[in-house]
Amino acid sequence: MSDKTDDTPSILELAKRPALVLVVLLVILAGNVGLAFVPLGGFEFTANLVLAAVSVSLIGFFFMELDKETGLNRLFSATGFAWLIILFMLLFADYFTRY
Amino acid sequence: MTTTEHMAEHALREPWEDLEAQRYAARFGIWLFSASELLFFGGIFGGYAVYYYWYPDGFRVAGSETDLVLGIANTVVLLISSALAMLVSASSRWPALGGISRMCLWATAALGVLFLCIKGYEYNIDIHEHLVPGPDFKLTEPGAEIFFGFYWATTGLHALHLIIGIGLLIRLAIAGHMDPEWYATSPAVHVTTLYWGFVDVIWTIVFVLIYLPGRGA
Numbered sequence: 001m002s003d004k005t006d007d008t009p010s011i012l013e014l015a016k017r018p019a020l021v022l023v024v025l026l027v028i029l030a031g032n033v034g035l036a037f038v039p040l041g042g043f044e045f046t047a048n049l050v051l052a053a054v055s056v057s058l059i060g061f062f063f064m065e066l067d068k069e070t071g072l073n074r075l076f077s078a079t080g081f082a083w084l085i086i087l088f089m090l091l092f093a094d095y096f097t098r099y
Numbered sequence: 100m101t102t103t104e105h106m107a108e109h110a111l112r113e114p115w116e117d118l119e120a121q122r123y124a125a126r127f128g129i130w131l132f133s134a135s136e137l138l139f140f141g142g143i144f145g146g147y148a149v150y151y152y153w154y155p156d157g158f159r160v161a162g163s164e165t166d167l168v169l170g171i172a173n174t175v176v177l178l179i180s181s182a183l184a185m186l187v188s189a190s191s192r193w194p195a196l197g198g199i200s201r202m203c204l205w206a207t208a209a210l211g212v213l214f215l216c217i218k219g220y221e222y223n224i225d226i227h228e229h230l231v232p233g234p235d236f237k238l239t240e241p242g243a244e245i246f247f248g249f250y251w252a253t254t255g256l257h258a259l260h261l262i263i264g265i266g267l268l269i270r271l272a273i274a275g276h277m278d279p280e281w282y283a284t285s286p287a288v289h290v291t292t293l294y295w296g297f298v299d300v301i302w303t304i305v306f307v308l309i310y311l312p313g314r315g316a
Contacts, residue, residue, distance in 0.1 A: 008195045015186050022182040029174055033167070036311040042155070044315055052307040056300050063185045064133075064296035065289070070123070073130045080134030084141040091145045095152065 021062040028055050110285035118284055125286035126293075133297045140256070140301055147249050147308055154242020161238060161246035162312030164230060169221045170310035173214050174302065180210035181299040184268075184292040191288040197279035200288070204272040207295065211265040218258055250309050257301055264298050267291045 032051045036044055060066050066074055115121035151158045187203045190196040229237040231251065232244045271291050275282050282288050 008193045011186075011190060011196060011199050014189045014196075017189075018182040018185040021185070022178055025178050026175065029171070029178070032307065032311065033171060036314040039315040045151075045312060048307045048311050052303055055303045059181060059296055059300050059303065063181045063299065064293050065185070065188060069126065069130075073126055076127070076130040076134055080137040083134070083138055084144075087138070087141050087145050088148065091149055095149045 017062065021058060025055055025058055028058075110281060122286045122289075125290050129290045129293045133293065136260075136297060137301075140253070140304075143249065143253050143256070144304065144308070147253075150242060150245050150249070151312075154240075154245065157238075157240040157242020158246045159313030160240045161243035161250075162309065163314055164228075164238065164243075165250065165310050166221050166224060167310050167314070169217055169224075170306055173217050173221075174306050176210050176214045176217065177299050177302050180207045180214075181296055183207045183210070184295045188289055188292040191282035194280045194283045197275060197282055200282055201272050201275045201279070204268050204275070208265050208268040208272065211261055211268065211295075214261060215258060215265075218254065253305055253309065257298070257305055260298050260301070264291075264295050267294060 028051055032048055032055075035047050035051065038044055040047065060077060064077075066077060069077075111118055111121060115124065183203050184207050187200050187207065190203065191200045225231065229235045230247050232248045236244050236247070238244065268291060271287060274287070
């Protein structure tokens, strides 16, 4: 038995947002691949990582609905990356200072 | 009992006393889980960073040996599936859209299976091209074999997470088939689609680390 009320949106209305985010992500992907072929003297990898970070932010914010989450959950999603940064800081402090 | 009360009774689990608390806890739990899984992969990413620093040429040579076309195909497949998962997360709130939500869940799972097929095909090519670390390894540059150690480990772990995700999506689709109005009250849809989004986040990072180094040479 359908509960269809007057305010049930159509699937096309709901699909607009994911479709838009998907198009943006595909454009970033194309840019990332293109950038990898540009000889930037070693900096293309950093540039690729920056674009990947943008993609990850978009996926996190829209596909994983961070924009609808409570402040606590947003803090937790940031905390994962904060701990990752601590891991990298400690690794690099060791390995990048060895001579 | 009204439809809403029936839905509520069906979706409520112990120890929570009301759906709002259950939903809050579920969302909190999956984000906590995602953070810990990020660190799980973070160890691998950290190791990759150190070895890239030590063997930049070896990593670039090895990176250019990976199949970029298949890597791009896989990334596109996962991005589309994540967009579908986001759609499911939105449409599942409306009981009238239950049928469409179920179809999208099956479609997302199917795209996950497609990803695994492409990956399997790629693994087959890699094995035949002697890109498995060992005595038969194709490349001689120092560090190239380590790169492929990371390749097999990272993509293998990611595939494992993906298989679990496909299982969760199928379970959700079947549960919705038996009770189409369960989606609107249960936090299970959000938890599953969030897990799927996490799998996509990991692949986005893996794609850059594995498929893009060394292309500019």
